[in-house]
Amino acid sequence: ILRTAFLHNGGAPISYWSGTLTVDYGLISGNGPATSGAVSLRNTILRISNSVIENNSSWNITSDDSYVIIESSLLRNNIGQAVVSAGSDGILEIRDSTIDHNVVSGSGAITAYSNSFIVIDNSTISRNISTNGVGGLLFDHFPGTVTIHNSTISQNTGFTVGGLLIQNSQGAVLQNVTIVDNRGEIVGGFARGNTWYLGLNRISLAGSIVS
Secondary structure, three states: OEOOEEEOOOOOOEEEEEEEEEEEOOEEEOOOOOOOOOEEEEEEEEEEEOOEEEOOOOOOEEEEOOEEEEEOOEEEOOEEOOOEEEOOOOEEEEEOOEEEOOEEOOOEEEEEEOOOEEEEEOOEEEOOEEOOOEEEEEEEOOOOEEEEEEEEEEOOEEOOEOOEEEEOOOEEEEEEEEEEOOEEOOEOOEEEOOOOOOOOOOEEEEOOEEO
16 A cells, blocks of 8 residues: 555444555554544554554554564554554564654553564653553563663553553563653653562663663
């Protein structure tokens, strides 16, 4: 899908089950509310490049058993449960992108659960607000892993944690990551949550700033 706009749909303008889909130079704006979100996926490989996702409501990108790549894109001014949600057995890569100024009522602007594997590289997650969870990123996904490189998590506000919460993860690597000026009722910047299995939440933090 090249240079296409998906505007003001009452449901999910992109709903794809089983296959491969590429959106390049797209605009997804003003869609919802819908429980399935602006983009709903299952068993799908999706690449979103050079695109803008803005002013949508409810879930924005929700996936199960899928491989989602978001690169060189802007996700801003969305509201709903989450901006990006990686469900069971999923892979999520966010590269060279900005997730900014979204308001969510769910667990976090970016959420990952149930054996999902996450890579965030050279990206910014900023000025997001969660009224019921983590402002920036929540990873709760045994036995998945988290890798964040060369990225900034800043000025997010959460009901519990402002910036980043990692819990029940098999492992996390944060390298050259800046986590600053986040606010939460419990923790402002970065928290390692509960574990229910020995050996979880092994976190490597190198060349990073947390304040």
